[in-house]
Amino acid sequence: MRGRWMEAASRRLFSAESFALLVEPAIADLQLEESSSLAARMDAYRTVWIGMAAACDDGVARRARTFVRDNDLVSLTALALLHAVHSLWMVVLLLGLDGRVHLGREISAFFTGLPLSPGVLASASVIVLYAGRVLARRLISKHRPSPACSVVRIVE
């Protein structure tokens, strides 16, 4: 019986749904292939391989969706980026202290030229961060139906 090992491997590797829809019918066709020509058999094997690749893709996509949904990946990415930007800013400032790199000094000179106190700068950066967060949340929840505008609510 052809395709036994493919069936066994696929059952272990892929979800039951992916196996039943994508791989199993292709293996069934391979097993029922009556033509003795090599081209027909190769075509049947190719169908199984394509089915396995599609099942693999389906499994990866399903796991990625679950990971994003369960781990709030957007918040994690935003926090990591915030941390990276903060660290980079500190590195830029520190590099200016030994006198070789003047980027920090140039930036501080730019800020001292502005009529802004450090307190105002700190407050402004906090406001910008919160505004960014609100904007990101709005963009993320753009496709979610609002309960206030629900058709069901209007009908009720």
Add this chain to the structure above:
Amino acid sequence: MSATEALLLDLMGDGERFGLELVATSGGRVKRGSVYVTLTRMEAKGFVESRQEERAPGAIGLPRRLYKTTAYGATVRQAYQSLQLAISLRPAEAR
């Protein structure tokens, strides 16, 4: 709906068909390698439904899968045909 999906719905008609049967009747327009991927995508969209064939006890090998057009699939197919017809008409014919 893609052209291949529309073609598969046409080939299926009202009855139940196997994947390989659809490939054979398509005259080379549906490739054997992509038929199950396309049918799975169509099932996810709700155009077709499938079930495993009933096997006699002691039958060797895996069961095949039978595909059938859903009522929704037939409606979408009709709408697709109407759209194709409307696009192919010249402005004077459309009036």
